[in-house]
Amino acid sequence: MDILTQQLFNGLTIGSVYSLVALGLTLVYGILHIPNFAHGALYMLGAYITLTMMLLWGVHYWIAMAVSVLVVGLLGVLMDRLVFHPLRNAPPIHDKIAAIGILLFLEAFAQLIWGADYRTMETPYGQVIDIFGMTATTQRVLINIGAIAVMILLYLFLKKTYIGSTIIAMAQNREGAHLVGINTNKVAMLTFMISGGLAAIAASLSAPINLVFPGMGHLVILKAFVIIILGGMGSVPGAILGGYILGFTESLGATYISNDYKDIIAFLLLVVILSIKPKGLFSREDF
Amino acid sequence: MGSLLKNRGWVIGALAVAILFPFVLPNAYFLHILTLAFIWMIAVYGLNLLAGYTGYLSLAHAGFFAIGAYALGLLTVKTEINYWLALVLACLITSAIGAVVGLVALRTREHFFAIYTLCVGYIIYLVIDKWDGLTGGVRGLIGIPVPSNIGPLSFETPLSQYYLVLFFLIFTVLVMYRIVHSLTGRTFIAIRNSEDLAQTIGISTMKNKLLVFVLSTFFAGLAGALYASFIRFIGPDIGYITIIFDLLTYLLVGGIGTLAGPIVGTFLIVAVSQSLQFLQDYRMLIFGPLLTLLIIFYPRGIVGAYYDWRMKHTAKKVKRTRKEQRYFESETVDAEKKVKEG
Amino acid sequence: MLIETKKLTKRFGGNVAVNEVDFTIEEGKINAIIGPNGAGKSTFFNLLSGSYTPSAGQVIYKGKDITKLSPDRIAKLGVARTFQTTNLFEQSTVLDNVIVGHRLRTKSNLWDAVLRTKRFAKEEKKCREKAMEVLDFVDLTHVMNQQAGSITQEEKKRVAFALALATDPEVVFLDEPTAGINPGETEGLADLMEKMVKRKITVCLIEHKMKMIMKLADKIMVLNYGEKIAEGTSEQIMNDPAVIEAYLGGDASA
Incomplete structure (x- = not known):
């Protein structure tokens, strides 16, 4: 019983991180129909920037994270302007390859600056606490609270502000949005900004319980793709729900099936889904 | 026909260089690097047929390369069957797994296909990495034998291996040339242009896509098997996604959807990487942006850019000769008039 | 009669794009399908050429049921088509x-x-x-x-x-063949269609250019909101009150 609650809490924590990463991915997909393979590199950079700020200048954790969000967000905007915008009318294979090129560059860049070593991030919230008879570090609790807070903020932004509603409008119908006078370029940039920011938050929150290294984004981004296919490409609630489902499945799978193969669960899940529904779950059939 | 003759010069030249190279520059290190490059070229050709000619970007091909390598390695090390039989079996095993994956993967399109194959590639990598009992896991597989003798031919020396791999590369190029320049190849290209249109002119797209997919995994497997018996040691990282990115870079730089692209791109990148040895770990600092810039400005790579240049060149020539002709005709008419008037 | 549809229907989710349409395509003639935007013309074409599977109804080609056949099989039977782009x-x-x-x-x-x-x-x-x-x-x-x-x-x-x-088709479906080109060129393409019919190839097209259709087509069907509202020669169509209402959006007497 103890193990079960512990694993459920673990699943919640992992799921929170997955959801945040998947949210950024799904927003960009919804607006621009780009499967952004470079999103994992943004996640990785987010962790490194926070880490560097803390180590080099002794900046406080939260401030470091805020800087990271800003820098990675701007990097996302830069990617849109320099690469994806010029490719908007190219054949579908092109933007994927371009994204892969960015991914490779950013990883090599990180390796050049920070080296290939695995690093750990110290957190001011390392103490162990006791909730409902189970032990956890404050950091893990923080991940959950932080992620949920970010999701609520994002929801309010998308639903309650004008600028947020333009993102939704454009995700639903790009040409229509253009016709009613929405500046689609601006919305695209904004979306990349948010998407990069979300990746930076996810990475900065989870770095203290994981390790920081140039390839840290690989598995996360692959799983984020699984999640958004699970939850419907472009769907915001789908990304959140899918993230938590995968988080729980993995942490329970690791305990009760095999720790070695826990990373395969996500991919097997995807292979099964796409085998049955080639256009993903929740696809609007026939269109 | 003219372009064929023009290309023939290139083909004969490249072939002569490849055959004579070991005599002109008897350097063991270069020989090793070139042999490896030839192996990559075979894999890139497989990828090109699928991504370049049919329009399906598969990110699982590092996995199929690894399957070919491990199939050959395991067959020769654990069952000790004849090398050549093992080579044939390795290709067949890879194609068979390719057929199963293709049957499902090809029902998806575009992004879904790319993501699906990325995941399949990762599953293959993880299975190789974790299945200690069969593959040796992270320790890898050692002691893979060199190809066994065929009559008097022995493949003990690096030189003989070089020619063996070159033979398979030529075989690959020949097969690719014949496929691309045939109704079968035209069928693939029609699918790349528009699947809906292809269907309405009576092409069974699923059947043809599956054929391409299996073919391309066959060549990935062949390259993997050759790699295993050349390096004689393999680890799970040959199936990791970075390998597919390398292959893609070779293909994109050379020219996706062109016949010479895989050779040009692989050779160039391998040569540049060698002369920039100090960059080894950071080579993607250059190749990453290169990949991105190429796809924006020269989506068909070096070979494609060359074709475009030549096409423009001949178009200009045609225009010029036409103009000259017209000028000439009008002059003769004028002259005739004058003659009549005179 | 070369092709016949029987109560052909296509639903997308809750929307009915094509609703119980009975239509016949006459051999060796120019058949046309017209209707306002969103009337279901393209969907109807996609049903005939096998790109969509109908929700209900049948497509009969030379006495053979081809409703469930894939587009490539239908093409092999002698049905060809073009796309707008x-x-x-x-x-x-x-x-x-x-x-x-x-x-x-x-x-x-x-x-x-x-x-x-x-x-x-x-x-x-x-x-x-x-x-x-x-x-x-x-x-x-x-x-x-x-x-x-x-x-x-x-x-x-x-x-x-x-x-x-x-x-080598027996019938060709043309999806707005003259969209985006000028009047002179349109005439050229119309001539080409007549030339095809002379070669014993049946033509069926979707078109917006009314003048051209009225002159060219031997037989016209009008779709509106996915339903057939009229069928006949150009003369019959031009005098049909339902058609006038659909196109002018008011009642015929106005």
């Missing part, structure tokens, strides 16, 4: 683009290609000759060896016709 391989020549159109009448496979068999040579030649023949038919011989990317919009439309004709 033509995707050509722009870096290739016009001729190269059309050669593949006759692929469905050939049998050579991968082995023939790799081993360069006799069948390969024979069929390559056959497809090339077919392509030349149809390009001649649509009057494009002069641009045959040009890059497909360099020809005009109207020439691209003709290439699309040629590609459809290369499949």
